Amino acid sequence: MSELLEWAILPFQLPFMQNAFLVTLMISVPMAMLSCFLVLKGWSLMGDAVSHAVLPGVVLAYMLSLPLALGAFVAGLICAIGTGFIKENSRIKEDTVLGIVFSGMFGLGLVMYVAVKSDVHLDHILFGDMLGIGPADLLQSGLIALAATLFLGVLRKDLLLHAFDAQHAKAIGLPVTVLHYGLLTVLSLTVVGALTAVGIILAVAFLVAPGAIAFLMTRRFHTMLLTSVGVAFGCSFVGIYASFFIDSAPAPTIVLLMTVVFILAFLRNTLQTRSLSEA
Numbered sequence: 001m002s003e004l005l006e007w008a009i010l011p012f013q014l015p016f017m018q019n020a021f022l023v024t025l026m027i028s029v030p031m032a033m034l035s036c037f038l039v040l041k042g043w044s045l046m047g048d049a050v051s052h053a054v055l056p057g058v059v060l061a062y063m064l065s066l067p068l069a070l071g072a073f074v075a076g077l078i079c080a081i082g083t084g085f086i087k088e089n090s091r092i093k094e095d096t097v098l099g100i101v102f103s104g105m106f107g108l109g110l111v112m113y114v115a116v117k118s119d120v121h122l123d124h125i126l127f128g129d130m131l132g133i134g135p136a137d138l139l140q141s142g143l144i145a146l147a148a149t150l151f152l153g154v155l156r157k158d159l160l161l162h163a164f165d166a167q168h169a170k171a172i173g174l175p176v177t178v179l180h181y182g183l184l185t186v187l188s189l190t191v192v193g194a195l196t197a198v199g200i201i202l203a204v205a206f207l208v209a210p211g212a213i214a215f216l217m218t219r220r221f222h223t224m225l226l227t228s229v230g231v232a233f234g235c236s237f238v239g240i241y242a243s244f245f246i247d248s249a250p251a252p253t254i255v256l257l258m259t260v261v262f263i264l265a266f267l268r269n270t271l272q273t274r275s276l277s278e279a
Contacts, residue, residue, distance in 0.1 A: 011244040019133040020250055023141050023197045024236045028206065030148035030190050032232035035211030036224050037152070037183060041163040045095055046080065046184075047207030049102030051191050051200050053079030055109025058125050058195075059116055068125070069140060069192050076188030079105055081181070128199030128251045130240070137196045144193030148186050159183060160221055198251040206232065209258040216265040231261060 011017045038044050057075025058068050079101055086097045152159065162169045162179045170176045187207075194203045214228035239254030246253075 011241055016131050016133075017240070017244060019138060020130045020197075020240050021237065023133050023138055024130065024240060024250070024254070025233060026138075026145045027141050027190070027194050027197055028210075028232035028236045029229055030145050030152060030186070031194060031203075031206040032210040032228040033149065033152045033156075033225055034183075034187060034190055035207050035209070035232075036214060036221070036228050037159055037163055037211075038187075038207060039211035039215050040160070040221075044208045044212075045098045046083070047187065047191075048204040049083065049098045050076045050079055050184075050187055051194075051203040051207065052102045053105035053109075054188075054191060054195070055125065055200055056105055056112055057109075059109055059112040063112075063116060069195070072125075072192045072195060073188055075105065075109075076191055077185060080184035080188055084180070084184070125195055125200060128195070128197055128202065128249075130197050130250045133196055141193045141196060144189055148190045148193070151182065151186050155179065155182070156221075156225070198254070202251045202255050205255040205258060209255070209262055210235075213258070213262050213265045216262075216269045231258070235261060 012021075034047075038047050054072035054076045057071035057073070057078075059071075060075075061068050061071025064071075083094070083097050083101050086092065086101070087094045090097075158169070158174050158179055162174065162176055166176055166180075169179070191200075191203050191207075194206060198206060210228040210232040211224070213231050214224040218224045218227050235257045236254050239257045240250045242248075242257075243250040243253040
């Protein structure tokens with residue numbers, strides 16, 4: 001029995017696993033909260049766009065010997081603001097603009113990525129390096145997670161009204177421009193915080209899946225926020241723990257688990273709707 005217990009708690013005794021648990025659980029809170037606003041505003045593709053658009057900024061920062069997080073943040077912000085500018089000054093719909101901007105920036109990033117001749121591999125930017133996280137990464141992700149969580153928590157009611165009816169929010173005197181670009185800034189910042197843990201490719205799952213699952217399971221926004229955080233927390237913890245024993249990469253395991261939970265939530269919602277319609 002003691003051997004079984006030692007085997008079960010082994011992941012919690014290894015420093016690299018402890019860091020993986022800590023960084024992912026920290027960053028999952030603001031990403032889960034942000035996910036709710038993105039789902040309600042129909043901005044899910046914006047999360048995909050920003051997460052992909054940071055790549056050229058990362059590569060350029062590496063070439064200039066600047067902090068990679070700084071390059072990622074600036075590139076993500078340029079993508080978000082540029083998308084809004086093009087949408088407001090053209091007849092093109094937002095989803096089309098997003099597709100053009102993020103694919104263009106991601107393509108530029110890949111060209112730069114291949115052109116850089118370096119002894120340092122930047123693959124962890126694309127796919128994450130959860131098991132190679134150090135104290136500096138923990139500090140950076142922790143500070144970003146704290147700042148993003150405070151912004152989303154303090155302004156959650158204003159952001160909710162802006163998500164549902166921006167015109168009404170403007171009419172009652174809310175700073176809609178600040179809320180709009182503040183949310184985009186926090187989105188870019190949160191993606192930067194998640195780079196080390198999950199990478200560019202899988203960050204979008206953390207920005208969409210928890211909110212989508214919570215949206216299917218709840219009817220009140222406060223409950224939706226709590227459910228989204230709970231889903232992100234639970235899937236992250238179980239995914240990292242399971243990946244240790246099945247010898248899998250933690251980030252894809254977490255995303256796969258979120259996908260399974262979404263399917264279960266969808267089936268539950270469908271069955272409930274069908275039973276109500278038949279009653």
